[in-house]
Amino acid sequence: MVKARMLEVARDRLVLIWNLLFAPLLMVGMALVFSASPQTVxxxxxxxxxxxxxxxxxxxxxxxxxxxxxxxxxxxxxxxxxxxxxxxxxxxxxxxxxxxxxxxxxxxxxxxxxxxxxxxxxxxxxSGEKLRYADWLVPGLLALNIMLSSLFAVGHVIVRYRKSGYLKRLKGTPLRAVEFVGAQMIACLILVVVITAAMFTACNAMLGLRMEGNYLNLLLVATLGSMSMIAMSLLVAARVASEELSGGLLNLIAWPMLVLSGVFFSLDGAPSVVQALAALLPLTHMLDAGRAVMLDGAGLLDIAPDLLALCAMTALFLALGAWLFRWTQD
Structure with missing residues (x-):
């Protein structure tokens, strides 16, 4: 099942090309948007x-x-x-x-x-060297790509499988639900991490990104963050059989994280209610840990609270997704 899912994605070359170009294109667009003089100087x-x-x-x-x-x-x-x-x-x-x-x-x-x-x-x-906006922005764009890829690569695909009757046919095989869901998670995790690593390498080659910490720590953050997003998508994919409904629900999940997690702007100075809501989102913890490693040289002990939060969210989402999962709509 892992091999089948990875081959399915690899054959869709347009999706792979888009995933690789997403971060550089979005970064250029954001640079143009923020090129105007801000009201706050x-x-x-x-x-x-x-x-x-x-x-x-x-x-x-x-x-x-x-x-x-x-x-x-x-x-x-x-x-x-x-x-x-x-x-x-x-x-x-x-x-x-x-x-x-x-x-x-x-x-x-x-x-x-x-x-x-x-x-x-x-x-x-x-005294200190000025932090470029690109150094601060690129981790947010990579985390955003992880979020979107993880949510839609599993949530949308499983819904499509259920709607087409593919899951109904699999139900008649010795394959268990936990094995199927696990295979989808593993395949998606491998693809997301590999594509994100390629995007990071490309951005680093073009921009010379600031990297104060350990690359393995950054890889661990990306892996745990991807797992939490994939597990979150199972909450939508567990029973829904309509691709339109799943797309709406996944966007409903993605947009609050996009706005509240500090992808494009810092949450310093935001109301305490906004910061409290942001702390409940996995993207916030992935971004905080990733930026701490890249910009501040943080070690595992420094980012341990964020890593534990990602692990706890992954376990919670997996438990709920497994409990709700159905092979067919009825």
């Missing part, structure tokens, strides 16, 4: 529980600057080093402290505005 992280308003601190009323609450100084300083944010402001101390990157033109401009309103603020300069 700078981003500042703030440490402290006080409201983010000019009444609390005059600098917080600076127009065209996005202020958000940072959780820990360590995370904020790392973002300043990579120039993911332009300045980190600590309002917990008196006088206030702030961190800026000496190589950031926006950071120096914000420093002048800050000191003009509070001359006692203490500077804490840091």
């Amino acid at each position: 700078a981003k500042v992280g703030v440490l402290g529980e006080a409201p983010l308003s000019a009444e609390t601190y005059p600098f917080l009323g600076t127009p065209a600057v996005q202020f958000y609450r940072e959780t820990t100084p360590e995370e904020g300083i790392l973002k300043v080093e990579r120039q993911s944010i332009d300045l980190l402001l600590d309002l917990r101390s008196q006088p206030a402290r702030y961190w800026l990157n000496d190589d950031s033109a926006k950071g120096r401009l914000l420093q002048q505005l800050l000191v003009a309103g509070d001359s006692r603020a203490q500077a804490q300069p840091v």
